[in-house]
Amino acid sequence: MVDAGERLGRSVPLLSGLTIAGQIGYPLVHGATRDRLTVAVVVLFAAASLAHAATSRGVRLAVGLLAVTAVPGFAAELLGVHTGVPFGRYTYTDALGVRLGGVPVVIALAWTMFAWPAALVARRLVRTYRARVLVGGWALASWDLFLDPQLVAAGHWRWRFPAPHLPGVDTVPLTNYLGWLLVALIVSAGVQAVVDGRNPAAASPDDRWPYALFVWTWLSSTLALGAFLHLGAAAAWGFAGMALVAVPFVRTVVVGR
Template structure:
């Protein structure tokens, strides 16, 4: 039953994401908020059902609470992501940050962590892999959200070739924060009481659908390519482990 509920939740999330390129303006902003809320509930729900309420609470405290803290710091000081501001398109703000933004950190932090748990054994290695797995998602996320006008940087340079709207320092900031979050999450020792396959599917769906959406529907071919490279560092070994490909010796099948 637990497995079925999580799969249903993933299906609902995918349906919401499919609506994104089919909408525009206020409707697209509403789809964005809905998608983030669904992703948050899916990850927290899976954590609670498979690892217990304490682990789910720790996930929310570290990633949602930590996400709000670091985003508020970023808006107020320009550190660690650069000097940026949010528009009002995503709804009410807390300390200058739309309320939905911290939920997005939680949404992808949990599947990134579980991917690392599957791929590597040692705690330090898991922290690094999970941190990269979370931070790499932003190579898709930020160009897409800036293109919609949800937030902007005052000086987005230097930047990745073809992605002039997002400064390189932002990605470095994401990596630092993601590593800190994963280090905190790694202190939880919950034993799995259910399958993690839905979270693997969530991570891989995010990877492959983001490449397709950026390249074919959103007019962002450069971020499609850079995101494919960055998030592929975790997504491709994860996919290989799921199909038992043995050509990558660092992959834990």
């Protein structure tokens, strides 16, 4: 008889595979279908991250992961929408579903979904808490070099003052990326603290699926933005930004410690 823990464990590759399938489909659909697929990918990716956290390190850690990612992430979005701090002045459209205080509820899970792979990659690369916070924070923040130009182009939010901006990416202000880095470091600190404070559920957790999702997001986003979404400059910036973590990580996987 399969218990709940085993069923949850078996869901990780399924949820990860569905996430990848959704991301492959994104450039191939348009309009409302693309909007719905965006929300589905966020939910699936977040579910994959939480399911992996629960099965590899315990349910309590997964609850903590959700708390230290979704809560500060959503709070920062609320603050940003209403004050312009820390990202700059922007407004969400209704394309991403139900909003609370002007922010789509699903945005909270967007912070959760990628913070977990970023944190685990940081733990593979460096040893101290401070270094893990910095590496994980950069890994999470650099993902937005892809994300923001892509979703602004899709009409999910709009910037009031998109300048100054990165060369070739004139729809997103530099203040956004600085704000993302700040919030990502706060989220990263929370995730590393939760992991360090856990009761180990496994001596050597199997982190292959979060690792795969991290590398897949880096490479597939580069391809999608560059080849299909006509956002070549954003693809280049995102590839270079994430490469600072992704390249050393891939090297450790290939050649080992």
